[in-house]
Amino acid sequence: MDLDRRTFLKVAAVTGATALVPRGAAAGAAGGARAVLVDTTLCVGCRGCEAACSEANRLPEPDHAGDPGVFDAARTTTPTAFTVVNRSTAPGPDGEPRFAKTQCLHCVDPGCASACPVRALEKTASGPVVYHPERCIGCRYCMVSCPFGLPRYEYDKVVPYVRKCSFCAERQEAGLPPACVEACPSGALVFGNREELLEVARTRIYTHPDRYVHHVYGEQEAGGTSWLYLADVPFEGLGLRTDVETTPYPARTAGALAAVPFVMTLWPPVLMGLYAIRRRGAAEGPATPPEGTAADAGSTREDDHD
Numbered sequence: 366m367d368l369d370r371r372t373f374l375k376v377a378a379v380t381g382a383t384a385l386v387p388r389g390a391a392a393g394a395a396g397g398a399r400a401v402l403v404d405t406t407l408c409v410g411c412r413g414c415e416a417a418c419s420e421a422n423r424l425p426e427p428d429h430a431g432d433p434g435v436f437d438a439a440r441t442t443t444p445t446a447f448t449v450v451n452r453s454t455a456p457g458p459d460g461e462p463r464f465a466k467t468q469c470l471h472c473v474d475p476g477c478a479s480a481c482p483v484r485a486l487e488k489t490a491s492g493p494v495v496y497h498p499e500r501c502i503g504c505r506y507c508m509v510s511c512p513f514g515l516p517r518y519e520y521d522k523v524v525p526y527v528r529k530c531s532f533c534a535e536r537q538e539a540g541l542p543p544a545c546v547e548a549c550p551s552g553a554l555v556f557g558n559r560e561e562l563l564e565v566a567r568t569r570i571y572t573h574p575d576r577y578v579h580h581v582y583g584e585q586e587a588g589g590t591s592w593l594y595l596a597d598v599p600f601e602g603l604g605l606r607t608d609v610e611t612t613p614y615p616a617r618t619a620g621a622l623a624a625v626p627f628v629m630t631l632w633p634p635v636l637m638g639l640y641a642i643r644r645r646g647a648a649e650g651p652a653t654p655p656e657g658t659a660a661d662a663g664s665t666r667e668d669d670h671d
């Protein structure tokens with residue numbers, strides 16, 4: 366390969382500039398994104414949302430269906446259970462237990478989608494963070510980058526996938542609400558525009574200041590999520606993480622993640638250029654000293670001495 370220094374520098378500059386082109390902002394940051402408001406003061410713990418989720422996603426029937434003892438220990442989502450309902454660690458002000466469902470929160474600016482090197486996870490404009498299994502390489506960076514620890518991996522499968530709530534993206538495209546929302550008998554789940562639901566939540570807190578904790582969980586957590594919660598007990602008692610920062614998690618790693626395509630794209634042509642220049646120099650051989658150099662002068666002095 367014949368590559369001089371000037372051509373090499375041009376190639377390196379163009380490649381580096383291409384690598385630094387941003388991938389674009391999260392698609393779901395717009396105010397038109399959809400969301401669900403979960404009013405835990407209205408949840409009766411019927412677990413109808415679990416059953417509806419399993420049916421809509423063709424999953425096995427929920428564990429311990431109809432068994433009240435299921436609430437004796439907190440449960441987490443699994444590859445075959447995209448949402449689970451848990452009982453609060455302390456009762457509400459009225460002495461009655463409180464319940465809350467857990468599922469992927471579909472962040473406004475999701476860390477999982479930002480960390481995925483092949484874009485197997487994608488934030489859609491309407492709100493859901495969807496998963497493309499055909500793109501997945503099983504690196505599980507999404508699991509590490511999720512501030513809520515919700516994506517699950519099929520460790521027992523020969524061809525494993527990452528599994529989580531899809532926010533019923535296909536149902537939403539058909540104009541239907543998520544299956545869990547449709548199945549809720551108590552009105553604890555409300556589906557709609559995220560900004561409008563935030564106003565509903567704030568209005569409920571303002572109208573009933575003694576009934577609710579004065580915070581809408583999910584409004585700011587991890588930069589905002591598509592699942593919003595109201596409660597009259599501490600959120601941590603409902604199994605919701607309260608140590609999550611308000612800064613979107615992709616913003617914390619933007620510099621490091623931007624360097625990955627830069628290094629992977631620029632470094633190979635740099636090495637290739639250095640190799641080509643060195644190889645060309647070796648092929649040309651050592652330069653022949655012109656006449657009148659120090660070597661000729663030394664030979665002349667030796668002849669004169671003789």
